Amino acid sequence: MWLDTLLFYFFALLTLTGGVLTVTRRNAVQSAVSLITALVGVAGLFLLQRAEFLFAVQIVLYVGGIMVLFLFVIMLVNLDEAARQRQFARQWWLALACVAAVVAEVVWFLQKGAGALRLPPAAPPPVPGPGNTETLADVLFSEYLLPFELASLLLLVAIVGSVIMAKKRI
Amino acid sequence: MLHPITTVHYLVLSVALLAIGTLGVLTRRNIVIILMSIELILNAVNINLIAFSRHFQHTTGQIFAIFVITVAVAEAAVGLGILIALFRNRQTVQADEIELLKW
Numbered sequence: 001m002w003l004d005t006l007l008f009y010f011f012a013l014l015t016l017t018g019g020v021l022t023v024t025r026r027n028a029v030q031s032a033v034s035l036i037t038a039l040v041g042v043a044g045l046f047l048l049q050r051a052e053f054l055f056a057v058q059i060v061l062y063v064g065g066i067m068v069l070f071l072f073v074i075m076l077v078n079l080d081e082a083a084r085q086r087q088f089a090r091q092w093w094l095a096l097a098c099v100a101a102v103v104a105e106v107v108w109f110l111q112k113g114a115g116a117l118r119l120p121p122a123a124p125p126p127v128p129g130p131g132n133t134e135t136l137a138d139v140l141f142s143e144y145l146l147p148f149e150l151a152s153l154l155l156l157v158a159i160v161g162s163v164i165m166a167k168k169r170i
Numbered sequence: 171m172l173h174p175i176t177t178v179h180y181l182v183l184s185v186a187l188l189a190i191g192t193l194g195v196l197t198r199r200n201i202v203i204i205l206m207s208i209e210l211i212l213n214a215v216n217i218n219l220i221a222f223s224r225h226f227q228h229t230t231g232q233i234f235a236i237f238v239i240t241v242a243v244a245e246a247a248v249g250l251g252i253l254i255a256l257f258r259n260r261q262t263v264q265a266d267e268i269e270l271l272k273w
Contacts, residue, residue, distance in 0.1 A: 005173065015183070016183070016187065016190070019191065022194065022210060023210075054232055058239075073254065077254065079202065082262075089198070102192075103189045165248065
């Protein structure tokens with residue numbers, strides 16, 4: 001039990017540190033590497049929550065796919081000029097105030113008392129049955145078949161769109 | 171000594187990550203980093219979904235997280251494509267220097 005607690009704090013620290021560094025770094029490559037740290041932390045949290053399939057998806061797709069795409073674009077686009085300029089927009093204090101207000105609201109809601117957040121008691125752990133991936137596939141390919149097919153359509157549109165956007169002359 | 175981790179812990183973490191990502195979107199000028207902050211926000215949402223999926227022992231949260239990841243991939247691909255087209259035409263990646271629609 002205490003190992004779970006320790007691992008949670010470790011991965012949470014990894015995620016938050018990576019997130020803060022992503023937002024504050026001047027150099028975009030350093031930002032991207034920090035984002036990889038944050039994404040690995042989130043993957044660890046998925047594993048702690050017994051979502052093994054999403055852990056694998058997070059590592060393969062985010063860290064292996066999206067982040068490589070980001071790094072390629074950083075190398076394609078010349079960011080040296082941008083790194084020398086001002087990094088934050090002029091209305092940063094307004095954004096900070098708005099975000100602080102929202103966070104204070106949510107924390108107040110979570111802290112208000114034991115009865116404020118009425119989560120029903122956690123469901124009992126399931127009896128050992130089919131694994132996480134098998135359960136997910138069962139639900140995804142039966143109950144959520146239409147959204148699944150729509151997602152493939154969305155990806156097709158995204159492929160065509162990004163190729164058209166990045167091409168010099170169509 | 172150490173408290174066991176509950177669902178509320180994950181919710182608080184998710185709020186913190188959401189705040190960091192929102193701050194990045196609202197304050198940074200570099201479009202690449204704005205896109206990265208959007209990824210942070212989507213990850214905060216995923217943490218939330220997985221936490222509730224675990225809490226209720228229900229698979230739907232994880233299915234939804236898969237769809238969120240799909241949308242994130244599509245968004246990143248199209249967003250970076252737009253960024254390349256923008257850089258080719260305007261030679262800038264600063265969000266507040268792109269002001270054609272500003273009045």
